[in-house]
């Protein structure tokens with residue numbers, strides 16, 4: 001259990017779901033872990049449970065990211081792993097997309113991700129690993145995800161260019177595209193229990209492996225990409241989705 005021994009790792013959205021599970025795994029693998037989240041109470045609770053450093057910053061605010069970077073730089077110096085994971089899911093059909101919803105989604109999922117990397121770039125060690133948490137919604141055309149999916153497709157495109165440009169520093173940049181994963185993200189949408197149940201059943205029926213993924217399963221892949229075992233992998237995307245992208249016309 002020492003894949004990340006000696007590495008300093010920052011995880012945005014580390015107080016919940018995939019970020020939380022990855023923080024736990026990173027720590028088990030020997031990394032020094034710093035989680036970032038937007039809610040002071042949630043960040044403090046998670047940081048205490050995990051035994052890691054917690055920092056409060058809303059990634060849609062450039063000055064908040066600046067403050068987080070300065071705090072990390074003075075306490076830890078440069079970092080080796082940046083898991084750009086903070087994100088929100090706000091479903092809406094075409095025709096009912098509001099400006100507020102558009103701004104909120106893109107400010108967190110895309111602008112937040114881009115400026116997290118922009119601001120952390122000066123304190124990334126040569127050979128660092130950046131992992132961007134995207135989604136298979138970048139590709140699926142799933143109803144109600146036009147803006148969410150576009151924010152993730154933009155992130156995947158950004159990932160490829162960033163990988164090219166950061167390669168001279170031996171910094172690797174990759175994206176992970178999960179399918180439906182059992183985290184609190186869906187209950188934060190404001191959908192009723194009944195709607196969530198209906199959506200859950202419909203999605204599970206479409207997944208060849210017939211279940212949601214667990215955040216720990218994403219943490220395994222992210223840990224691999226953060227480790228030196230992935231030393232020749234950059235500019236790549238990994239679907240981790242129980243087979244959703246196979247998109248079978250007939251499901252047995």
Ligand SMILES: NC(=O)c1ccc[n+]([C@@H]2O[C@H](COP(=O)([O-])OP(=O)(O)OC[C@H]3O[C@@H](n4cnc5c(N)ncnc54)[C@H](OP(=O)(O)O)[C@@H]3O)[C@@H](O)[C@H]2O)c1
Nearest residue numbers: 013015016017018038058059086087135178180181183185
């Ligand atoms: N679950 C899935 O099915 C699924 C599938 C594909 C991709 N993803 C992606 O996976 C990532 C993690 O999501 P999750 O499923 O683990 O959901 P989650 O449990 O809701 O975790 C999201 C994390 O991001 C934080 N966050 C949201 N907005 C933020 C902001 N402006 N500044 C800082 N932190 C912020 C959340 O804070 P709060 O706790 O305060 O809300 C939370 O810690 C997201 O990028 C999501 O789009 C999820």
